[in-house]
Amino acid sequence: MPKKSLGDQVGEQYEKVKDGLQDVGRRLTEEDDSPAVGLIPQPQRPTLTAQRLVGTHPQDEERSKQDLYAEAQRLGVKGRSKMTKSELIRALDKTRG
Known part of the structure; x- marks a missing residue:
């Protein structure tokens, strides 16, 4: 089997990383059942992650x-x-300050 060039090796690594990130993205969106911003029919309590991102705490x-x-x-x-x-x-x- 011929030896792969460095460019081919990097390309393969890039594809593996990209596929892994896409898989993580799919899993995150599947687990996130909250409606998108602007589509919330009634007031809902923000998640812990959302509260941390905006600097508020439960x-x-x-x-x-x-x-x-x-x-x-x-x-x-x-x-x-x-x-x-x-x-x-x-x-x-x-x-927290």
Whole structure:
């Protein structure tokens, strides 16, 4: 079998990456059952992802301590493992600004 040129190898890698990204895009759109902007028939609660993108946060009191801990870990809050739920909420509020 003849050796492939560098251009052929790069082309094959490009196609694999492109196919992988298209697959991820398909899976994301299949899982996203929310209507498009402007098509919402009634007010709906924004998703956590949407709230993070626009800089707002859900009511922390409604979230579990585990969720608050995970966000504190992601934000690098020091001493989080010894904090109560209310302490985590206060620490996250300070960190978020």
